[in-house]
Amino acid sequence: MLSMTRELLHLTAMNSMMTECYSIKEFSFEVTTPGQRLDLFLSEELIGQTRSSIQNLILKKYVTVNGQVSKASYKVKTGEFISVKIPLALDQTNPPIPQNLPLTIVYEDSTLLIVNKAAGISVHPGPGHSSHTLVNALLWHYPDLQNVGESLRPGIVHRLDKDTSGLMAIAKTSKALKNLQKQWKDRTxxxxxxxxxxxxxxxxxxxxxxxxxxxxxxxxxxxxxxxxxxxxxxxxxxxxxxxxxxxxxxxxxxxxxxxxxxxxxxxxxxxxxxxxxxxxxxxxxxxxxxxxxxxxxxxxxxxxxxxxxxxxxxxxxxxxxxxxxxxx
CATH class of the missing domain: 3.30.2350.10 (Pseudouridine synthase)
Incomplete structure (x- = not known):
């Protein structure tokens, strides 16, 4: 199944009562294994989405098959293109909040930190974990990091899986971030x-x-x-x-x-x-x-x-x- 994703930031939804700002992630899939129910097919394709949450997206017309709204029970066919739009909560698009969480610092100078990440902690916020990440802790102890790199991943050079522990490099300045990113890209x-x-x-x-x-x-x-x-x-x-x-x-x-x-x-x-x-x-x-x-x-x-x-x-x-x- 071919998959594409793009993020559309700060869309505006209008209704008669209020204006709401939100973000949408959009996914597209081409069916290569036909015969499955639409909701079951998408539950295997979309990371972090349960079958019930997908059924809710279908009910709210966020899912289309070849551009047409369909039912959860629809049996997908070879060659069909399925589009899914997933509205994200504001706390998944706004900058992470600083939180007073412990950090284990191995080394520090004016340009970088080396931290020892514990297992069970995600590196940065994402769907399902908007807080209590390494980034939330870093922003509490080093507020200036909010100006280094991407707003959702300030200072982050590389990542470790949530349940992997160990050493990570964190850039404290934009110049250091570019320097370190180049070293990672050059495989040195x-x-x-x-x-x-x-x-x-x-x-x-x-x-x-x-x-x-x-x-x-x-x-x-x-x-x-x-x-x-x-x-x-x-x-x-x-x-x-x-x-x-x-x-x-x-x-x-x-x-x-x-x-x-x-x-x-x-x-x-x-x-x-x-x-x-x-x-x-x-x-x-x-x-x-x-x-x-x-x-x-x-x-x-x-x-x-x-x-x-x-x-x-x-x-x-x-x-x-x-x-x-x-x-x-």
Whole structure:
């Protein structure tokens, strides 16, 4: 299914009683797998939308099939184009609000911060989480960041998944942001992660170069597919524990869910990964993935500097438990 999305900001809806400003995200899909109900088809295509919310969009005429309003029970046909408009709440388009949330600062100078992001925290606001993100915390402690980069992602150079912990670089000035973005684009940055995976990869070290794109069947996921964007992941085995293995993983590119998708693609998904690992974990409620090393040229001096972070408490408990079990 081909998908396109565009965001139309500050549209104005008029009725007889009031004027309301809002934002709309618009999606388009071409049907390649016919026979499904319209609401079911869209529930598999649209990330973060439940079937009931999609039925509500259809009822309010925000969904069209070949330009015509349709019913939720309509069976889609090959070649049809489906358009969906999703109105967004004001708090999803307005600048994030500062919130007094804790930050773990690893390094700071006049141009940047290195923070150690905890698991369970989104980097910036989005649909379903307009507050309690890393950006909300940054704006409280560093108000001037509101003038650096995009209003919804001030100072953000790169991202980590919500349930991935570890090091992130935050630009404190617009000049530093451009400098760091160029380093990330030129792939001169060192990015290394601890990852605990199912089984024992063979060979013990290797390079994975599968392209990554949106999963054509389940749009909520990414997948290793030929039509995706180039993605390069290197790994080295550090510890073997029989049924699981601790890897030191390096990224040359930075695709969405890259390590999680690549390891699943070679048959060794991350322990605790609730999306790409079919085997549920009894030892960890989130993926075992931690960004432990980040190296790049400091914007203010040009010196290449490497920052490191040890395993957080939850992952270290799992690691220590595996060591003790192996020694028995």
């Amino acid at each position: 940055v060192t990015k290394r992660y601890w990852a605990l995976v199912q089984g024992c990869p063979s060979p013990k070290s290797g390079i994975i170069e599968f392209p990554i794109g949106r999963d054509p069947r389940y749009r909520q996921k990414m997948a290793a597919i030929a039509s995706g964007k180039p993605a390069i992941t290197s790994y080295q085995t550090k510890e073997e524990f029989g049924t699981v293995t601790l890897l030191d993983v390096s990224l040359e590119t930075g695709r969405t869910h890259q390590i999680r998708v690549h390891m699943a693609a070679i048959g060794h998904p991350l322990v605790g990964d609730q999306i790409y690992n079919k085997k549920s974990s009894t030892i960890l409620p989130r993926q075992f993935l931690h960004a432990h090393t980040l190296g790049f040229h400091l914007p203010n001096s040009g010196n290449f500097t490497t920052f490191c972070s040890s395993l957080p408490h939850d992952l270290n408990l799992v690691y220590e438990g595996l060591l003790q079990e192996r020694e028995r």
